[in-house]
Amino acid sequence: MSEFFSMGGHGAYVWSAYGITLAVLIVNVWLVRAKRRSALQRAKALATQDEVPRKQPTVRRLQ
Amino acid sequence: MKLPRWFHQLGSPPYVYRLAERLAPWLGGLGLLLLAVGSYWGLVIAPPDYQQGDSARIIYIHPQTAYVGMMAYVVMAVAAGIGYVWRMKLAHAVAVSAAPIGAWFTFCALITGALWGRPTWGTYWQWGDPRIMSEALLLFLFLGYLALRGAFDDRDKADRVTAILAVVGVVNVPIIHYSVEWWNSLHQTSTLLAEGGPAMTIDMLIPFLIMFAGFTLTFYWLLLRRLQAEIVEREGNARWLRDWLAGARNE
Numbered sequence: 001m002s003e004f005f006s007m008g009g010h011g012a013y014v015w016s017a018y019g020i021t022l023a024v025l026i027v028n029v030w031l032v033r034a035k036r037r038s039a040l041q042r043a044k045a046l047a048t049q050d051e052v053p054r055k056q057p058t059v060r061r062l063q
Numbered sequence: 064m065k066l067p068r069w070f071h072q073l074g075s076p077p078y079v080y081r082l083a084e085r086l087a088p089w090l091g092g093l094g095l096l097l098l099a100v101g102s103y104w105g106l107v108i109a110p111p112d113y114q115q116g117d118s119a120r121i122i123y124i125h126p127q128t129a130y131v132g133m134m135a136y137v138v139m140a141v142a143a144g145i146g147y148v149w150r151m152k153l154a155h156a157v158a159v160s161a162a163p164i165g166a167w168f169t170f171c172a173l174i175t176g177a178l179w180g181r182p183t184w185g186t187y188w189q190w191g192d193p194r195i196m197s198e199a200l201l202l203f204l205f206l207g208y209l210a211l212r213g214a215f216d217d218r219d220k221a222d223r224v225t226a227i228l229a230v231v232g233v234v235n236v237p238i239i240h241y242s243v244e245w246w247n248s249l250h251q252t253s254t255l256l257a258e259g260g261p262a263m264t265i266d267m268l269i270p271f272l273i274m275f276a277g278f279t280l281t282f283y284w285l286l287l288r289r290l291q292a293e294i295v296e297r298e299g300n301a302r303w304l305r306d307w308l309a310g311a312r313n314e
Contacts, residue, residue: 004107007117010182017121017175018102021128024171025098025281028164032288039295040308047305062072 074151076294077303083287090287094280101277104270112267121179122254123270127278129172132201133236135165135282139208140233143226155222156297158229159212160289164282166205173198184249193242194250197235204232218297 007014072078105123112119139161146154176195177187189195208225215221243252254262254271261268298304 007120008111010116010118013118013178013182014106014120017124017178018106020174020178021124021171024128024167028167028285031163032285032292035289036292036295039292043295043299043304044308046300047308062068062075062078 074149074153076153076298076301077307079153080291080294080307083291087284087287087291090280091284094277094282094284097273097277098281101270101273104273105267109267109270110264115183118179118182121175122267123274124278125172125175125179126255126271127274128168128175129198129239130275131278131282132165132169132172132198133239134279135161135168135286136201136204136229136236137233138286139165139205140229143222143229146222147226147230152219152222152297153294155226156293157286157290158226159222160286160293162205162208164285164289166202166209168278168282169198169202169205173202180249186249189249192249193246194239194248197239197242200235201239204228204235208232 005011005015101123105120109120109123111117112122139158142154142157142161145151146158173195176198180189181187208228211225211228212221215224242248243250261271263271295304
């Protein structure tokens with residue numbers, strides 16, 4: 001087992017490369033979620049405002 | 064020129080938002096599953112390299128993250144170009160969404176490359192090396208694109224000006240790819256696209272390709288989720304978005 005983690009003496013390089021890659025993926029997921037949350041919050045705040053809604057352009061539904 | 068209907072559909076924010084909502088879970092689920100399988104295969108099952116030993120196991124993440132960074136740049140440049148030419152706002156939203164993800168993957172490629180370079184070449188970093196320099200330039204193009212956006216208050220103006228930077232910068236992508244052939248580089252030439260077929264055995268090639276697919280799907284998953292948030296930001300008070308939010312609340 002310790003042989004596996006030592007990676008023939010290159011363990012520090014291999015494991016930190018995989019660890020940093022995993023961390024980058026996690027950070028990306030977290031950043032997207034944070035952006036999504038703040039965007040939805042703002043949209044909901046807009047939607048619940050009682051002001052007269054702005055005039056919407058007329059849209060034709062795509063078939 | 065008459066554009067096909069799907070082109071117009073892809074310009075419709077509600078259509079694309081719902082399409083993303085349907086596709087994203089599949090891309091994310093499959094992408095992460097492939098990354099897990101590929102990592103296990105690459106770290107445990109695959110044999111060590113006959114010259115580089117176990118440090119060569121970085122080959123299952125380094126070329127893939129570099130590839131995704133370049134692909135992200137191409138996606139960004141093509142989307143920005145479409146947005147510029149056809150004045151399609153949604154295309155600009157795609158370009159903006161691709162940029163930070165591409166920057167992160169490129170950063171990851173540079174770091175994993177440095178960690179591979181140390182045991183293999185004896186150095187983490189080599190100033191003036193064509194592959195390292197062009198890859199670093201890719202990161203700066205992403206960061207420059209994002210910084211330039213930040214300089215504008217008006218979103219439409221930011222879209223149009225940064226689109227030019229994105230499109231011009233795309234020349235760097237083939238330069239990165241061919242840098243190891245055009246100039247002398249410490250970097251090894253492509254293992255996958257080597258003359259006479261991939262220069263690795265099948266038990267290394269399988270995890271190598273699985274990781275390519277995994278990172279690519281994961282990129283598109285992140286892109287779609289980011290695009291959805293970007294659409295919500297840009298659409299603000301649109302009727303369809305109000306209805307969607309009301310529907311989501313009632314469920």
